[in-house]
Amino acid sequence: MDIKLRVEEIQKAFVLHLQGGMVLPVLSGVNLIVHAGECVALSGPSGIGKSTLLRILYANYKPDRGNVWVEHRGEWVNLLQAKPYRILEIRRSTIGYVSQFLRVIPRVPAIEIVMEPLRNLGYPPQECRLQAEAMLRRLNIPERLWTISPTLFSGGEQQRINISRSFICPFSILLLDEPTAALDDQNRKIVIELIQEAKTRGAAVVGVFHDREVKEAVSTRTFDIPKEKIS
Amino acid sequence: MNQNTDGRRPLLKAMGLTKYFGDRVGCRNITFDLWPGEVLGIVGESGSGKTTLLNLLSGQLVETKGTVKYSLAGKDLVDLNQLPAPQKRYLMRTEWGLVRQNPKEGLRMQVSAGANVGERLMALGIRHYGTIRSEVVKWFERVEIDVARIDDLPETFSGGMLQRLQIARNLVTQPRLVLMDEPTGGLDVSIQASLLDLLRRLVSELNLSLIIVTHDLAVARLLAHRLLVMRQGEVVESGLTDQVLDDPHHPYTQLLVSSVLHS
Numbered sequence: 001m002d003i004k005l006r007v008e009e010i011q012k013a014f015v016l017h018l019q020g021g022m023v024l025p026v027l028s029g030v031n032l033i034v035h036a037g038e039c040v041a042l043s044g045p046s047g048i049g050k051s052t053l054l055r056i057l058y059a060n061y062k063p064d065r066g067n068v069w070v071e072h073r074g075e076w077v078n079l080l081q082a083k084p085y086r087i088l089e090i091r092r093s094t095i096g097y098v099s100q101f102l103r104v105i106p107r108v109p110a111i112e113i114v115m116e117p118l119r120n121l122g123y124p125p126q127e128c129r130l131q132a133e134a135m136l137r138r139l140n141i142p143e144r145l146w147t148i149s150p151t152l153f154s155g156g157e158q159q160r161i162n163i164s165r166s167f168i169c170p171f172s173i174l175l176l177d178e179p180t181a182a183l184d185d186q187n188r189k190i191v192i193e194l195i196q197e198a199k200t201r202g203a204a205v206v207g208v209f210h211d212r213e214v215k216e217a218v219s220t221r222t223f224d225i226p227k228e229k230i231s
Numbered sequence: 232m233n234q235n236t237d238g239r240r241p242l243l244k245a246m247g248l249t250k251y252f253g254d255r256v257g258c259r260n261i262t263f264d265l266w267p268g269e270v271l272g273i274v275g276e277s278g279s280g281k282t283t284l285l286n287l288l289s290g291q292l293v294e295t296k297g298t299v300k301y302s303l304a305g306k307d308l309v310d311l312n313q314l315p316a317p318q319k320r321y322l323m324r325t326e327w328g329l330v331r332q333n334p335k336e337g338l339r340m341q342v343s344a345g346a347n348v349g350e351r352l353m354a355l356g357i358r359h360y361g362t363i364r365s366e367v368v369k370w371f372e373r374v375e376i377d378v379a380r381i382d383d384l385p386e387t388f389s390g391g392m393l394q395r396l397q398i399a400r401n402l403v404t405q406p407r408l409v410l411m412d413e414p415t416g417g418l419d420v421s422i423q424a425s426l427l428d429l430l431r432r433l434v435s436e437l438n439l440s441l442i443i444v445t446h447d448l449a450v451a452r453l454l455a456h457r458l459l460v461m462r463q464g465e466v467v468e469s470g471l472t473d474q475v476l477d478d479p480h481h482p483y484t485q486l487l488v489s490s491v492l493h494s
Contacts, residue, residue: 017482018489059471061478084457084471085239085266105453107428119435 002071004204005173007032010056010066012049026052027063032206032223036172039195039205041219048225050208054175057206058097059087070094070173092120096171098162098179110153111136111146114164121169135164139190155182167194174198176207180214192217240302242267242408242440243288247297250283256464257283261297263459263469267407270434270441272455272472274448274487280464281444282412288442289329289410290319301408324354328401328409332416334393338385338400345371345381348399355404370399374429391422395429402433411443415450427453448491452476460484 010030016022026049034040042050055061057068059079068079072094079087091097096117105113114132119125136146139160145153150161159182166174176195180188188211195218198205209215241264250257258280265271273281286292288299290311300308303322311319323329331337338347348370349363357363371378374395376388385393394414401409414430415423431454434441445451451458451472458475460468460483468481479485 015480017485055477060473062470062474062480083266085269087471088456105428105431106424 002036002202003033004036004071005032005034005057005206006067006069006076007034007053007057008067008069010053010063010068012052012056012061012063027056028226030066030226034173034204034206036202036204037199038221039199039207039219041215041222042206042208042225043222044225044227048227050225051177053225054097054177054206054208057173057175058091058095060097092117093169094171095173095175096166096169097175098166098177100159100178100181105149106151107149109147110141110150110161113150113161114168117165117169131168132164135168139164140187156184156187159183160187163191163194167198170201170203171198172203174203174205174207176205176209178208178210180209180211188214239266241265241308242269242302244300244308245288245297246300248284248287248294248299249296250287250292251295256280257292258287258461258464261459261466263466265408265440265442267440268438269457270439270443270455272451272458273442273444273461274446274451274458275461276446276487278463279461281461283464284461285410285412285442285444289327290323305407324351325404326407328404328406330394330397330401330409330411330414332413334390334397335385337397338393340385342384343382344376344385344388344396347385347396348403351400351403366403370403373402373433374399375425389422391418391426394418394426398429398433402437402439405437406439408440408442411441413445413447414443415445415447423450430454448476448487460487 008031010027012027013023013025016024030053032040042053044050052061056063063080066080069076070079070090072090077086077090079090082090111129111132114135115128118128118131141157141160145157150158153161163179180191183191192214195205207219209219243265246262248261249259261284263271273284275281283292287294299311301311303309303326314322329337342350345367348367352363352366367381368378371381376392376395376399380388385396388396415426418426427450433439434454441454443454455472458469458472459466460475460481462483468475468479468484475484476488479488
């Protein structure tokens with residue numbers, strides 16, 4: 001099976017300068033390889049660094065040391081050394097990320113938010129719209145909400161917009177941080193389906209799933225974040 | 232395999248840009264590349280040197296040291312200081328744009344709103360009145376100014392409308408790079424929101440490169456792909472916008488980020 005993601009010796013400590021330079025070590029020497037079709041569930045107690053690791057894999061957090069190799073357009077790229085425009089390109093076409101929170105841009109209607117990833121890849125607007133509509137319908141977002149900005153949505157509705165946006169592109173790597181938080185049973189099942197479909201088409205998925213039902217349904221293995229070594 | 236370049240050429244290269252006002256440091260040793268289609272945010276508080284930097288880039292100040300190279304007409308990088316003054320001025324009105332914080336300084340208040348936009352086209356050599364008029368109308372629509380106001384004098388416009396007009400005046404020549412100094416400064420919050428929305432859409436539709444100076448981190452987060460954080464004339468941190476704001480490393484960046492009131 002193809003390797004899609006190779007994480008090497010990731011080390012991260014937060015230095016809180018506003019708290020007198022207090023050092024919070026979080027990750028020390030994380031190594032992980034993920035293949036196409038796998039769904040790795042990151043596990044460990046709260047605060048161990050699961051979300052931190054996911055953010056590092058998206059280049060949203062910067063580790064002190066280590067490499068994150070991703071296969072992008074047929075070449076292996078080290079995300080932590082790549083130029084900013086390259087990272088943005090990778091985020092547009094190769095790596096998708098579902099966070100727990102939707103950062104809502106005021107005034108932009110829900111349908112445009114969902115269409116945007118496809119528009120960024122150059123698909124024609126009509127095609128993007130059709131796919132976005134299909135995704136919104138699938139996630140039970142009523143049509144009357146499509147032209148409204150998600151600033152006015154409930155938490156669960158916002159999360160479904162988040163999901164729609166991240167699953168609309170066939171990303172080869174998916175990073176999911178509590179994707180079903182705030183969702184009811186019916187919508188949770190739909191997200192499980194979406195994750196299964198992604199795996200079937202060969203995506204490599206890494207996720208944090210506190211929801212046991214989801215974790216058991218989608219993960220192919222568990223990865224325990226190593227406890228911070230005390231040196 | 233060279234993963235960091237693929238034949239792409241930076242649009243702009245600033246190297247060691249330094250400006251002293253007598254003994255006082257305006258900015259020191261500023262080095263960065265700007266790529267086509269990128270929005271670079273320069274953030275910092277008053278006195279950080281960000282405005283000095285913008286003034287150096289736009290040619291309103293001459294640097295003490297350092298160079299700025301630009302890919303003129305998409306070709307090899309040219310040192311801007313080697314360009315004859317008239318050519319540099321022409322550049323500023325065609326391939327570049329400059330949107331000032333106070334729109335009245337970037338507009339000609341004594342000619343009509345339409346003329347403010349149209350005369351930039353005339354400077355390019357376009358003479359046909361019908362063509363100019365239809366381009367102006369198109370831009371008014373694009374920046375959402377009522378077309379009925381084309382022949383009005385700008386002094387009758389609100390602050391938000393003046394800023395939109397300034398933007399239209401600068402974009403009508405289809406520049407590749409636009410410099411912006413606090414484009415939403417002094418505007419009411421609701422007007423800011425709609426202006427930012429407009430800028431977001433324009434950047435994406437026109438594949439513009441922008442250098443935007445702002446003290447407002449929310450504006451930076453919304454518009455910029457990358458940030459330079461400046462303090463006392465120097466760049467203290469740089470990187471992808473979300474990385475710098477979500478995982479700030481430098482003490483000053485941490486201070487800036489923690490000082491923002493979230494809504």
